[in-house]
Amino acid sequence: MQFELTKEYLNSVKVAIVKADEHALIELLEELHAADISEVIDRLTVDEAKMVLQCVDVGTASEAITHLDEEDRESILEAYSSEEIADQFIENLETDDAADIIQELPDHKKEEVIAHIDDVDQAGQIVDLLNFEEGTAGSIMGKELVKVYENISITDSVTELRRQAEEITNVYTIYVVDEKERLKGRLSLKKLLTAPMSSRIKDIYQSDIRKVKTTDPVEEIASIMEKYDLVALPVVDEIGRLAGRITIDDVVDVIKDEAKEDYQLASGISEDVESTDSIWLLTRARLPWLLLGLLGGIFGARVISIYEGDIQLYPEMAFFIPLVAAMGGNVGVQSSAIVVQGLANKTMGFGGIVHKLTKEFGVALLNGIVCAILVLVYNIVFSDSLNLSYTVSLSLLVVIIYAALFGTFVPLVLDKYKIDPALATGPFITTVNDILGLFIYFLIGRAMYGM
Amino acid sequence: MQFELTKEYLNSVKVAIVKADEHALIELLEELHAADISEVIDRLTVDEAKMVLQCVDVGTASEAITHLDEEDRESILEAYSSEEIADQFIENLETDDAADIIQELPDHKKEEVIAHIDDVDQAGQIVDLLNFEEGTAGSIMGKELVKVYENISITDSVTELRRQAEEITNVYTIYVVDEKERLKGRLSLKKLLTAPMSSRIKDIYQSDIRKVKTTDPVEEIASIMEKYDLVALPVVDEIGRLAGRITIDDVVDVIKDEAKEDYQLASGISEDVESTDSIWLLTRARLPWLLLGLLGGIFGARVISIYEGDIQLYPEMAFFIPLVAAMGGNVGVQSSAIVVQGLANKTMGFGGIVHKLTKEFGVALLNGIVCAILVLVYNIVFSDSLNLSYTVSLSLLVVIIYAALFGTFVPLVLDKYKIDPALATGPFITTVNDILGLFIYFLIGRAMYGM
Numbered sequence: 001m002q003f004e005l006t007k008e009y010l011n012s013v014k015v016a017i018v019k020a021d022e023h024a025l026i027e028l029l030e031e032l033h034a035a036d037i038s039e040v041i042d043r044l045t046v047d048e049a050k051m052v053l054q055c056v057d058v059g060t061a062s063e064a065i066t067h068l069d070e071e072d073r074e075s076i077l078e079a080y081s082s083e084e085i086a087d088q089f090i091e092n093l094e095t096d097d098a099a100d101i102i103q104e105l106p107d108h109k110k111e112e113v114i115a116h117i118d119d120v121d122q123a124g125q126i127v128d129l130l131n132f133e134e135g136t137a138g139s140i141m142g143k144e145l146v147k148v149y150e151n152i153s154i155t156d157s158v159t160e161l162r163r164q165a166e167e168i169t170n171v172y173t174i175y176v177v178d179e180k181e182r183l184k185g186r187l188s189l190k191k192l193l194t195a196p197m198s199s200r201i202k203d204i205y206q207s208d209i210r211k212v213k214t215t216d217p218v219e220e221i222a223s224i225m226e227k228y229d230l231v232a233l234p235v236v237d238e239i240g241r242l243a244g245r246i247t248i249d250d251v252v253d254v255i256k257d258e259a260k261e262d263y264q265l266a267s268g269i270s271e272d273v274e275s276t277d278s279i280w281l282l283t284r285a286r287l288p289w290l291l292l293g294l295l296g297g298i299f300g301a302r303v304i305s306i307y308e309g310d311i312q313l314y315p316e317m318a319f320f321i322p323l324v325a326a327m328g329g330n331v332g333v334q335s336s337a338i339v340v341q342g343l344a345n346k347t348m349g350f351g352g353i354v355h356k357l358t359k360e361f362g363v364a365l366l367n368g369i370v371c372a373i374l375v376l377v378y379n380i381v382f383s384d385s386l387n388l389s390y391t392v393s394l395s396l397l398v399v400i401i402y403a404a405l406f407g408t409f410v411p412l413v414l415d416k417y418k419i420d421p422a423l424a425t426g427p428f429i430t431t432v433n434d435i436l437g438l439f440i441y442f443l444i445g446r447a448m449y450g451m
Numbered sequence: 452m453q454f455e456l457t458k459e460y461l462n463s464v465k466v467a468i469v470k471a472d473e474h475a476l477i478e479l480l481e482e483l484h485a486a487d488i489s490e491v492i493d494r495l496t497v498d499e500a501k502m503v504l505q506c507v508d509v510g511t512a513s514e515a516i517t518h519l520d521e522e523d524r525e526s527i528l529e530a531y532s533s534e535e536i537a538d539q540f541i542e543n544l545e546t547d548d549a550a551d552i553i554q555e556l557p558d559h560k561k562e563e564v565i566a567h568i569d570d571v572d573q574a575g576q577i578v579d580l581l582n583f584e585e586g587t588a589g590s591i592m593g594k595e596l597v598k599v600y601e602n603i604s605i606t607d608s609v610t611e612l613r614r615q616a617e618e619i620t621n622v623y624t625i626y627v628v629d630e631k632e633r634l635k636g637r638l639s640l641k642k643l644l645t646a647p648m649s650s651r652i653k654d655i656y657q658s659d660i661r662k663v664k665t666t667d668p669v670e671e672i673a674s675i676m677e678k679y680d681l682v683a684l685p686v687v688d689e690i691g692r693l694a695g696r697i698t699i700d701d702v703v704d705v706i707k708d709e710a711k712e713d714y715q716l717a718s719g720i721s722e723d724v725e726s727t728d729s730i731w732l733l734t735r736a737r738l739p740w741l742l743l744g745l746l747g748g749i750f751g752a753r754v755i756s757i758y759e760g761d762i763q764l765y766p767e768m769a770f771f772i773p774l775v776a777a778m779g780g781n782v783g784v785q786s787s788a789i790v791v792q793g794l795a796n797k798t799m800g801f802g803g804i805v806h807k808l809t810k811e812f813g814v815a816l817l818n819g820i821v822c823a824i825l826v827l828v829y830n831i832v833f834s835d836s837l838n839l840s841y842t843v844s845l846s847l848l849v850v851i852i853y854a855a856l857f858g859t860f861v862p863l864v865l866d867k868y869k870i871d872p873a874l875a876t877g878p879f880i881t882t883v884n885d886i887l888g889l890f891i892y893f894l895i896g897r898a899m900y901g902m
Binding site: 035165227228231252262268269276283290291297301308311315318320326327329337341347356362363366370374378427431 | 640717744790
């Protein structure tokens, strides 16, 4: 059922392109959905992609462009003039998608493209949308919607709806507005089908409609639509006038992007990369965190070098350096992950930072005691040094507790100051905990060995 | 706009419960959506929750139950008899939600609840749904849908649709079937509104409808709905008969759960926990990975102990143990994260394992050379030992390359054998790379120091 891009298929497409065999190309592409076309283009050079886009209908070509990654879209659109972008893509798109694409263009090209849009209404709506700040409801909403005035009858509304529906691909909800365009509620398809044809809209519409403001942040929209299982959500301006609508497919993208970003941050990847990206891009996305780790390792080396004499006397102290460092890192990652997810899903509970740290202390104490006892038993059985055994277990306990508290504290503080708490996950927490874990280990070691 | 559960609000609810003041409770709860009610219940004891559920209408109470976590739902439903579960919850739910809840009940209670459903049609549909294997389209689809036969006219279809719509909350799509109930296509609201009333359905329906089979896996459904921006998706049986429909809200949950699971695995958390869960539950979710890390640390200690004599001679070798171990861990996590995300989003490209490892080798070589040179410069400036400087940089280069290849290889192999590749992320990769990194470091050290 779902189109799968195979090597064979891609080869036939490439062969048809090389042969400039438009018929073969049209035949290969005609069954494909825009999302499939974008997968194909993703594997082609810009010139090849242009040829593919010529061989599908304008609607599909335009929509395929919207499915591409931002970077891929940019490089393809560079190959078109402003007039071509307006005629071949923008004019066939819904206003929200059109505005998104124009938003990404270089400033001089933005104005040129807008100037080339023939449909003045569409151009006006796009300009309106471009004014909204990125990351707000206004910036992801579309202008295409179906609305009826509350004072007309069902019979009149059906005529009106027929007229409006002709210009719109998907009708999600029929909105009801007053004569000042203020959103009053919605008319369900069910009501429209079941109410007597002579009823007035104001008698049958549902007023309990959830709406958001144009200035509301996108993340909040996503959480509302997800929580209340909404397919479309109307957006109103400051005085309650219906300004546009947001549909669930845009929000699914927001949800996926958020999850992906958190995952990448936790894994130490600083740009949105895929395994098919170039070696250069992949390296660039990974090097920053590695350099941070390198810096941490050099600090760690300095910490240990302070205790060089101790190591010469008691080389067994070196054995457990990786264990203490790794456990500090692991615990810190766990703690920060739970906080970051809790903040993202709004399941953090009440209680202030102190309450949360107290609870985390309990969890860490339990985990720490179990780990410390296990490693103590191991060391008493297999190691000759009782000093070492006590040092390792005691520092493990302290490091686990410290790392858990630090891993909880940092994302909570970042969040308080409106910084993305996910920045605290992954390499950052690991690195800091590594260094401080080493300090704790050697300090406790000195005390135990009576140095 | 969105309900926010505050401490004050929860306190007023609790006070009303203690006073058994139903009027106050009804007033507090009446504006809330089912999803909000479930947030309130989540913070209450089972007895308190029962009282809250009594004070809202049955539809809201039933839906609130579906929004709870599985564990919370189980403990609340234990407080109800089978008859109460059927009457107060199941009968007010759509079939897919009803089947999900019954699925979770203990076996003996399952049958009792089904026996108590008064509406025989609903009971039959639920029994049908319960037969589908978990994780398949059949197991998440609902039976509520609106369909028309292809041979009738628009006028007749409107009458028919009015009848069907009365029993259904949300009409997503109007499906068109033939006389054998086989899915032929869909009738858009737009077409219904704009076509002449005398047309026959077969002349105006759209046949290009995407559908899935009852046996298709849920993850595939999620990826289809996401890719093609679908709000609802029809499900057909082996011979193409319309069996049910899946809506985007169910799929958003699947997408979120998948992302959450991957994130938790990468962070070393083995159960689905939230920061509001009990200390005991949080400890249990975190201990398994910590024990794995502990085991890794003990192995690491054994590796280093082999080289105890070397450390006594050259204690500076100990300085860079954490750096080498940590870098191996970081690189491994990055590499596995990219593979796991690529597999999840189907953006892995073609090329076999060898091709992917070759590319990863290129990325690792670049990253490794940069890191090795930086640390070499540092060591030449700040350290007295040229042997140490060469040892650290060379082993860093080898470890980074090795860790990247291993981090790419393991999830690819797991995926090939149908094991969740996300298992390879986080603590597992970190731990293995820690140990092998140490081996590489000391082996190279021996060679450099000419031991």
